[in-house]
Amino acid sequence: MTPEVATEFRKDQPILRAMGQRVRERLAANPAVWRAPTDKAELYAVADFISADECARLIAMIDEVAKPSTVFDMTYADGYRTSFSGDVDPHDPFVKKIERRLDDLLGVEPSWGETVQGQRYAPGQQFKAHHDWFHPNTSYWDRETEKGGQRAWTAMIYLNNVEAGGTTDFNELNMSIEPKQGVLLLWNNVDENGLPNRATLHAGTPVVSGVKYVATKWYRARPWL
Numbered sequence: 001m002t003p004e005v006a007t008e009f010r011k012d013q014p015i016l017r018a019m020g021q022r023v024r025e026r027l028a029a030n031p032a033v034w035r036a037p038t039d040k041a042e043l044y045a046v047a048d049f050i051s052a053d054e055c056a057r058l059i060a061m062i063d064e065v066a067k068p069s070t071v072f073d074m075t076y077a078d079g080y081r082t083s084f085s086g087d088v089d090p091h092d093p094f095v096k097k098i099e100r101r102l103d104d105l106l107g108v109e110p111s112w113g114e115t116v117q118g119q120r121y122a123p124g125q126q127f128k129a130h131h132d133w134f135h136p137n138t139s140y141w142d143r144e145t146e147k148g149g150q151r152a153w154t155a156m157i158y159l160n161n162v163e164a165g166g167t168t169d170f171n172e173l174n175m176s177i178e179p180k181q182g183v184l185l186l187w188n189n190v191d192e193n194g195l196p197n198r199a200t201l202h203a204g205t206p207v208v209s210g211v212k213y214v215a216t217k218w219y220r221a222r223p224w225l
């Protein structure tokens with residue numbers, strides 16, 4: 001990482017380092033949490049994090065709000081993220097229940113989490129390789145730095161099994177994760193020093209057949225609400 005970039009990241013670095021340590025220790029003490037065998041990134045999974053009924057309920061909510069996805073600096077037409085997505089109602093008691101379960105797993109202040117975003121991929125749709133952490137020199141950097149700061153953790157739940165395709169690929173880690181209903185995938189977007197981790201590069205690969213639904217919550221360095 002160039003020194004120039006490191007300057008941009010300095011503001012949240014100590015917070016992210018401390019947060020990483022706290023979450024890491026909490027997850028290590030939880031027997032339901034599996035840690036991927038790599039030291040390049042912190043990637044975890046929890047099986048049966050939510051039930052099939054809960055998945056169905058979230059899927060119905062996603063179908064109500066999903067629109068062509070955008071990425072912070074891009075439009076749908078750029079073809080980078082061709083899924084449909086939308087935020088589910090953050091005031092819905094059922095959504096709050098799922099959020100509480102996530103907050104509690106990580107031991108993170110609820111106010112640091114963004115609203116849960118649902119995403120649906122039809123055959124051929126994908127989210128090309130990207131980092132979830134924010135990059136400086138973008139149109140959104142100042143705004144996001146002001147509101148919540150850097151993205152620290154990503155918590156993504158697979159809501160259904162996909163007939164073919166739709167894996168989440170972490171190419172730097174040589175890992176390709178097949179969607180499985182109810183599984184939570186969790187990773188720290190920054191390294192142990194609190195700096196953005198390039199090895200967290202990942203993609204939602206094109207669905208080949210069937211449909212894929214995920215629900216994602218990102219946790220920030222500071223209160224987002």
Ligand SMILES: O=C(O)CCC(=O)C(=O)O
Nearest residue numbers: 127167168203204214216
């Ligand atoms: O759908 C996936 O497997 C990955 C989604 C993703 O990376 C994201 O929404 O940031």
Ligand SMILES: [Fe+2]
Nearest residue numbers: 130131132202
């Ligand atoms: Fe992502």
